[in-house]
Amino acid sequence: MALALLLIFLLMNSGVFGEDWNVTYETKSICALKGSSVNMSCTYTFPQDNKITDTFWIKKLDVDISLKIYPEYKDRVEYIEDRQKKTAVLRLHNVTENDEMIEYCFRFITDKNKWFGKPGIQLHVSGLQVQASQLVLEKETLNLTCRTTCNLTDRFIWYKNGQALKFTGDILQFQSVRSDSGRYSCAVRGHEHLPSPAVNISVVYPPHNTAVSVSPSGVIVEGDSVTLNCISDSNPPALNFSWFKENETSAVGSGQSFSISSFNSSFSGRFYCEAQNKYGSQRSASVSLTVKGVQGSSWHVIAICATFAIAAGFGLLFLIIVFIRVKRRNNDPKDLEQKKPSTEKTSESGAGKNASIQDCRDKETKKPEEDEIQYAIITVHRPAAEAKSPASREKDLSVIYSSVR
Numbered sequence: 001m002a003l004a005l006l007l008i009f010l011l012m013n014s015g016v017f018g019e020d021w022n023v024t025y026e027t028k029s030i031c032a033l034k035g036s037s038v039n040m041s042c043t044y045t046f047p048q049d050n051k052i053t054d055t056f057w058i059k060k061l062d063v064d065i066s067l068k069i070y071p072e073y074k075d076r077v078e079y080i081e082d083r084q085k086k087t088a089v090l091r092l093h094n095v096t097e098n099d100e101m102i103e104y105c106f107r108f109i110t111d112k113n114k115w116f117g118k119p120g121i122q123l124h125v126s127g128l129q130v131q132a133s134q135l136v137l138e139k140e141t142l143n144l145t146c147r148t149t150c151n152l153t154d155r156f157i158w159y160k161n162g163q164a165l166k167f168t169g170d171i172l173q174f175q176s177v178r179s180d181s182g183r184y185s186c187a188v189r190g191h192e193h194l195p196s197p198a199v200n201i202s203v204v205y206p207p208h209n210t211a212v213s214v215s216p217s218g219v220i221v222e223g224d225s226v227t228l229n230c231i232s233d234s235n236p237p238a239l240n241f242s243w244f245k246e247n248e249t250s251a252v253g254s255g256q257s258f259s260i261s262s263f264n265s266s267f268s269g270r271f272y273c274e275a276q277n278k279y280g281s282q283r284s285a286s287v288s289l290t291v292k293g294v295q296g297s298s299w300h301v302i303a304i305c306a307t308f309a310i311a312a313g314f315g316l317l318f319l320i321i322v323f324i325r326v327k328r329r330n331n332d333p334k335d336l337e338q339k340k341p342s343t344e345k346t347s348e349s350g351a352g353k354n355a356s357i358q359d360c361r362d363k364e365t366k367k368p369e370e371d372e373i374q375y376a377i378i379t380v381h382r383p384a385a386e387a388k389s390p391a392s393r394e395k396d397l398s399v400i401y402s403s404v405r
Contacts, residue, residue, distance in 0.1 A: 023117020
């Protein structure tokens with residue numbers, strides 16, 4: 001009797017008409033990205049004389065409880081089934097770490113029996129993480145790896161500062177330059193909304209483009225306050241600055257700024273700075289500092305004084321010329337002739353009056369180089385009682401000439 005019952009049981013499990021009770025899973029293990037949705041699928045068979053009454057997915061240890069019953073799976077579980085093709089799919093949304101390491105099984109119930117496939121599907125949940133050295137020296141190779149805790153067969157996408165890059169592998173590798181500094185993250189294609197946490201990569205390099213600026217710019221007047229600033233591009237920023245004057249062996253100052261409170265000619269020369277960080281140093285080009293203001297002012301004053309002196313000299317020369325011309329004009333014979341009396345008084349016979357001789361001009365032709373001669377008027381006085389003949393008067397007449405140049 002016992003043997004007969006065992007035979008009936010075996011026949012029921014193997015299928016009366018040659019069909020077995022069986023569940024075949026597409027995979028035994030599956031890796032899902034944290035926060036994503038995952039599909040776990042299977043096919044099943046049962047004897048034809050059975051009729052399906054119910055299907056659902058279970059945890060292996062709880063064979064009679066549907067996943068939809070558990071509070072932690074509420075609104076996250078979806079069953080997709082085709083009973084004609086005998087296929088079933090468990091779709092689990094918003095996968096978390098608590099969903100992994102659980103064996104999920106498909107269970108179906110017929111009007112004659114119950115069955116579930118075992119072993120089920122092992123779920124692994126993975127997050128994404130970028131692994132890389134956060135500091136890389138310029139021109140060295142930068143390696144970034146999109147790390148997962150299980151094998152994701154999907155292709156990866158890389159981002160820099162939120163912008164997609166043209167790389168699809170799980171390893172990003174290139175020779176670094178200064179502009180490569182930024183925040184890098186990765187994602188699985190099809191799940192771009194679930195990127196990894198971003199990692200900040202900093203490309204470090206020694207000082208570049210070191211230069212000196214002068215404040216105030218322009219002409220330096222003696223006594224001015226002058227400040228020199230050292231400008232440099234480096235990562236990390238340069239902290240050590242030294243100041244040098246050409247032809248001097250030791251530094252003349254330190255710090256990013258170098259000030260001279262009262263500039264004079266003794267400070268004149270060519271200055272430069274040196275910027276340094278932990279990865280190297282660089283010297284700037286030299287700038288020339290000279291006192292130009294005082295010299296310029298002296299020449300300006302000298303030029304103004306010279307201008308006034310020349311103007312005064314021309315003014316004095318003009319006055320002298322005017323004076324000479326006036327003087328010569330006053331001594332011109334034509335002017336004197338105009339100032340003489342119009343009539344000449346003569347002595348009356350027997351009256352003893354004064355006889356006047358008006359000036360005479362030499363009627364002879366003068367040589368060009370000779371000066372013009374002017375004769376003064378000479379008056380002769382005689383006693384009234386004295387009477388002489390005309391001949392005697394003419395003989396006694398004495399004339400004195402005076403010449404004036």
